Amino acid sequence: MTPAATVTADRARDARLARRLLFPALAAITVIVGVPLAWMLWESLHLHDLRMPWLGRPFIGLENYREAIHDPRFVVAVMHTLFFVAVSVTLELAGGLALALTMHRVPYVVSGFSRTLLRVLILLPWAIPTAASALIWRFLFDGQAGVVNEILVGLHVIAGPRVWLVDPTLAWIPIIAADVWKTTPFVALLLLAGLQSIDQSLYDAARIDGAGPWREFTEITLPLLTPAIVVTLAFRALDAFRVFDLIYVLTGGGPGTATESVSLYTFSALLQKLRFGYASALSMIVFAGTLGLGVIYIRLSNRHLLTRG
Amino acid sequence: MREILLRITFCTYGRRSSVIRAGLVILAVFVQLACTRQQGANVLSFAGSAVGREGQILRRQIDAFEAAHPEIRVEIRSVPDAADQQHQLYVQWLNARASEPDVLQIDVITTPEFAAAGWLLPLDRFNPPTTEFLPAAIDANRWRHTLYAMPWFVDVGMLYWRSDLLDAAPATFDEMAAAVSRAQREHGLPFGFVWTGARYEGLVTVFLEYLHGFGGQFLGPSGRVTVDSEAGVRALTALSDSIYRDRTSPPDVLAWQEEQTRFAFQSGRAVVMRNWPYAYPLLADPASSRVAGKFAIGLMPHVAGAAAVATLGGQQLAINVHTRHPDEAYALIEHLTSSGQMLERVRLAGEYPARTALYDRPEFSDMGAPPDQIRRIIEHAVPRPVTPVYAELSELLQVQLHRALTRQEEPASALHEAARAMNALLARAGLLSS
Numbered sequence: 015m016t017p018a019a020t021v022t023a024d025r026a027r028d029a030r031l032a033r034r035l036l037f038p039a040l041a042a043i044t045v046i047v048g049v050p051l052a053w054m055l056w057e058s059l060h061l062h063d064l065r066m067p068w069l070g071r072p073f074i075g076l077e078n079y080r081e082a083i084h085d086p087r088f089v090v091a092v093m094h095t096l097f098f099v100a101v102s103v104t105l106e107l108a109g110g111l112a113l114a115l116t117m118h119r120v121p122y123v124v125s126g127f128s129r130t131l132l133r134v135l136i137l138l139p140w141a142i143p144t145a146a147s148a149l150i151w152r153f154l155f156d157g158q159a160g161v162v163n164e165i166l167v168g169l170h171v172i173a174g175p176r177v178w179l180v181d182p183t184l185a186w187i188p189i190i191a192a193d194v195w196k197t198t199p200f201v202a203l204l205l206l207a208g209l210q211s212i213d214q215s216l217y218d219a220a221r222i223d224g225a226g227p228w229r230e231f232t233e234i235t236l237p238l239l240t241p242a243i244v245v246t247l248a249f250r251a252l253d254a255f256r257v258f259d260l261i262y263v264l265t266g267g268g269p270g271t272a273t274e275s276v277s278l279y280t281f282s283a284l285l286q287k288l289r290f291g292y293a294s295a296l297s298m299i300v301f302a303g304t305l306g307l308g309v310i311y312i313r314l315s316n317r318h319l320l321t322r323g
Numbered sequence: 324m325r326e327i328l329l330r331i332t333f334c335t336y337g338r339r340s341s342v343i344r345a346g347l348v349i350l351a352v353f354v355q356l357a358c359t360r361q362q363g364a365n366v367l368s369f370a371g372s373a374v375g376r377e378g379q380i381l382r383r384q385i386d387a388f389e390a391a392h393p394e395i396r397v398e399i400r401s402v403p404d405a406a407d408q409q410h411q412l413y414v415q416w417l418n419a420r421a422s423e424p425d426v427l428q429i430d431v432i433t434t435p436e437f438a439a440a441g442w443l444l445p446l447d448r449f450n451p452p453t454t455e456f457l458p459a460a461i462d463a464n465r466w467r468h469t470l471y472a473m474p475w476f477v478d479v480g481m482l483y484w485r486s487d488l489l490d491a492a493p494a495t496f497d498e499m500a501a502a503v504s505r506a507q508r509e510h511g512l513p514f515g516f517v518w519t520g521a522r523y524e525g526l527v528t529v530f531l532e533y534l535h536g537f538g539g540q541f542l543g544p545s546g547r548v549t550v551d552s553e554a555g556v557r558a559l560t561a562l563s564d565s566i567y568r569d570r571t572s573p574p575d576v577l578a579w580q581e582e583q584t585r586f587a588f589q590s591g592r593a594v595v596m597r598n599w600p601y602a603y604p605l606l607a608d609p610a611s612s613r614v615a616g617k618f619a620i621g622l623m624p625h626v627a628g629a630a631a632v633a634t635l636g637g638q639q640l641a642i643n644v645h646t647r648h649p650d651e652a653y654a655l656i657e658h659l660t661s662s663g664q665m666l667e668r669v670r671l672a673g674e675y676p677a678r679t680a681l682y683d684r685p686e687f688s689d690m691g692a693p694p695d696q697i698r699r700i701i702e703h704a705v706p707r708p709v710t711p712v713y714a715e716l717s718e719l720l721q722v723q724l725h726r727a728l729t730r731q732e733e734p735a736s737a738l739h740e741a742a743r744a745m746n747a748l749l750a751r752a753g754l755l756s757s
Contacts, residue, residue: 064418064440065711066752087722157575180577182731268522269577270726285411287715288440 051301057294064288071291078295087271088296091279098186098275099254102193106250107243109194110201115235117202118209133203140199148263151192155179155264182272185265189273192260197253201246208242209235241315248311252304276300366396367651370413371428371638373401380671388658395651406430406524410714417442417643425646426655429472431463431637431706432524432713438466439711444642446470449653456677459635463706471641473660474677476668478636479704480532482621483588483596483606485614492621494631496536496561499595499624503571506594514593515571517584520562522725525580527707527717528634529597530724533558535705538629542708546755548745550720551738554629559727559734566728577728589614597623599636603692604673620692622700635704637677675701712752719744 061074082088113136139147154161157177166172178184216234225233258277261267267274267282280300284293373381378401385397400423402409410433416424417437429437437443447470453461460474484492488506493499503515519525531541539554549555565572571594576584581598588596589606591613596602609615622631640659642652658664665676666686675697681687682698707713723741726732732740749755 063752064414065436065715067439067441069753157573157578177574177578180574180729182729266522268722268725269729270522270722270731272726272729272731282718285414286407286718288414288436 054294054297054301057291058298060291062289062291062294064290074291078292079299081292082295082299087274088276088279090271091274091276094273095255095257095275095277098190098193098257099251101186102190102197103247103250103254105190105194106198106201107247109198110205110246111243113198113202114205114209117206136202137199139196142196144196144259145263147196148192148260151188151195152179152264155188179265180269182269185269185273189261189264192264193254193257196260197250201250204246204249205239205242208239211242212238244311244315248308248315251311252307255300255304255307365394365648365651366398367426367648367655368398368400368424369426369428369655370400370402370416370424372404372409373399374404376672377404380668383671384659384664384667385655387664388655391658392651392654395648395654397655400424402428406432413437420645422643422645422647425643425648425652427641427643428475429639429641431460431474431635431639432717434464434472434639434641435466435709436711436714437641438469438471442644443471444644444646444649444652446473446642446653446656449657451657455680457679457701457704459704459706460637460639460677463635463709464639466709466711472639473641473656475638475640475660476665476674477677477701477704478599478601478638479633479675479700480528480597480599480623480636481633481700482623483598483602483618484621485594485617486619487617488594492619493595493624495626496533496624497626500561500565500569500571503594504569507571510594512592512594514573514587515569516565516595516597517572517579517587517593518562518576518597519580519584520572520576520725520728521578521580522721523580524717524721526721526724528636530558530562530720531634531705531707532597532623532632533562535632536623536625536629537561538626546749548716548742548749550745551735551742555738556735559724559738563728563730563734567730577725588618591617600673600675600692600697620696620700622703631703632705633700633703635706637675710749710754712748712754715748716745719748 058078059073059075060071061069061077062071063069117133117136153159155163155178157163157175157179160175160178162178163172163175167175176184178188212235216238217230220230220234256277257275258281261273261275261278262281265273267278271279276296277300280293280296283289283296287293369381369385371381372378378399381399385399389395389397402412409430413427413429413433417440434443451470451473453470456474457477460477461470464470464472464474482492485506488510489502493502499516506512507515518529520529534541534550534555537554537558539552539558540549543549566574566576579587581602584596584598585602585605587593588598588602589612603620606612606618607615622633625631640656642649642656646652660677662676662678662681665678665681666684668674669676669681669687676682682694682701687694708716710716720741723732723737723744727734727737746755
């Protein structure tokens with residue numbers, strides 16, 4: 015056997031082994047993700063309404079999808095969700111970056127224990143279950159006994175108490191504030207990891223060359239942090255797109271449907287109205303949307319990593 | 324057997340290999356499961372509200388049942404009090420064809436929905452004494468001429484009014500607006516009329532009383548939704564006016580459910596309140612209420628030429644169609660809906676019985692509210708539309724009512740949109756007669 019042939023045979027054996035090693039993971043994903051997904055797709059092509067068994071469960075093709083895109087409430091819910099994602103993720107990214115930079119600087123100032131304590135404290139809001147923290151925010155923004163009204167009236171920012179949660183515009187403030195409060199620490203943690211992977215010698219070199227802190231930030235920190243930012247953005251955007259518990263507890267999607275998100279509407283179609291077929295179609299649309307977003311993100315971050323080397 | 328296995332498991336700690344230990348733990352778990360299964364032979368599972376005082380009363384009633392039927396044991400499975408959360412939990416269990424819980428406590432609006440889904444056992448074969456119950460409550464539990472649940476206790480919407488601030492219960496909407504406004508001003512109270520205006524079922528129950536009070540109907544003769552009639556628009560405008568024109572209702576009511584409403588009234592900050600009977604004993608308790616002895620109940624107002632109504636609510640008892648113990652399950656329902664047990668509930672929880680004859684019993688006069696007043700309100704009770712799609716009808720209406728009340732929409736266009744969507748739903752379901 016020639017050496018070349020041996021290499022080829024080795025490669026083939028490795029490939030076979032790789033396939034065998036991949037198999038359990040693939041099988042698990044198929045069972046956990048693939049089967050329910052296929053089932054949901056099947057449901058979405060049928061009329062299936064638990065309240066109306068006399069209608070049967072006939073195949074209706076894309077009828078559920080057609081209804082969804084002509085359903086103003088669904089379309090508005092998508093808009094609400096996109097608005098929520100854009101505003102809250104932007105604020106979280108800005109806040110998280112500021113927090114991460116602060117935490118990154120702290121090691122030079124304080125000792126090991128206080129550093130750990132500080133990080134735990136910063137992460138605390140993220141560790142509280144969303145439903146519980148949403149309740150706290152509801153009390154804060156309560157129209158009668160809320161602290162927020164008291165403070166703002168005391169500071170003469172507003173003339174009289176507002177009923178935040180039943181105002182179609184103002185209701186977004188507690189929702190976004192609660193999300194930013196809760197998730198900024200998580201963003202900060204991801205970005206901190208990114209910051210710590212930047213080679214310190216680059217900063218030393220910059221300082222020797224006479225670069226100021228702003229120059230260091232824009233020329234070294236930001237470009238080298240971009241991969242971490244892209245990953246964080248992907249995580250947060252996809253997560254924020256599924257927002258449910260926060261709005262469910264704070265406003266229930268109201269007043270009217272002024273703060274209803276896609277997940278909330280899908281939930282009501284599925285568990286309150288028992289329209290399994292239609293709710294599956296809504297879920298498939300959301301799934302396709304998030305999948306598309308995910309693919310775009312991966313493409314973008316790959317290209318980015320390639321061009322940066 | 325279970326204990327022995329567990330003991331072996333713990334004794335072997337550090338001596339045998341971890342594989343044997345793990346195996347023994349798994350075996351113990353299986354033995355445990357098998358034992359539970361065996362006990363299941365004559366154990367009934369009852370799903371209902373069992374928190375706090377409600378739970379104590381239920382336990383007491385079930386103890387009495389177990390004493391009378393020593394061969395049956397009843398396990399209480401506590402479910403959330405909030406109607407929609409309870410509904411979600413039941414949907415998950417029943418849709419999965421679980422044989423437990425055997426007996427379910429369900430809200431009156433749920434019966435036709437679960438009956439149509441084929442999840443409830445028809446009760447006619449047990450020959451329940453339906454004629455002894457409030458007819459409106461029995462009608463609400465029938466779907467396509469079959470009875471699927473028995474009324475347990477009834478709820479009716481009513482007006483609580485401050486007897487120290489008003490001379491009489493306001494009879495008409497105009498009278499109420501004027502009297503409440505005057506009393507609020509004269510006594511410097513922060514609120515006049517408090518009601519449940521959050522976007523949930525409670526809002527629909529209040530609207531229904533206004534709608535009927537203005538002479539409207541939820542459903543027309545052919546089964547079509549007619550909430551966008553002139554009466555409907557006047558009803559919704561009146562509710563909206565109480566917030567924005569008369570300013571007797573704070574905008575906060577648009578986020579309030581029963582409890583926030585009760586707190587506002589109980590703390591003496593409001594003149595009148597729309598709520599359910601459960602509030603009565605709490606308001607009458609001088610230890611926690613500032614209005615004890617200073618309030619009375621009456622019917623909701625109406626306009627001249629229309630009748631006042633009280634939205635019928637209440638809890639029903641139904642049997643899971645997949646139960647393994649239908650006869651035992653019905654025996655439990657029979658016990659809980661017996662005259663004696665219903666009077667017990669009146670006495671302990673102030674919940675109104677579903678049996679009409681009980682309102683004449685002397686025991687009934689022991690509870691706070693004068694029986695003749697309660698009787699008068701109960702006689703005006705109207706059920707919400709009895710249809711399997713009620714939950715969605717109500718949701719469509721809630722959204723539009725709330726949009727109008729938060730001034731995102733005019734009452735007329737909001738109701739028109741609600742009626743359009745609801746009629747489209749009824750048509751899709753094949754529930755419109757023409």
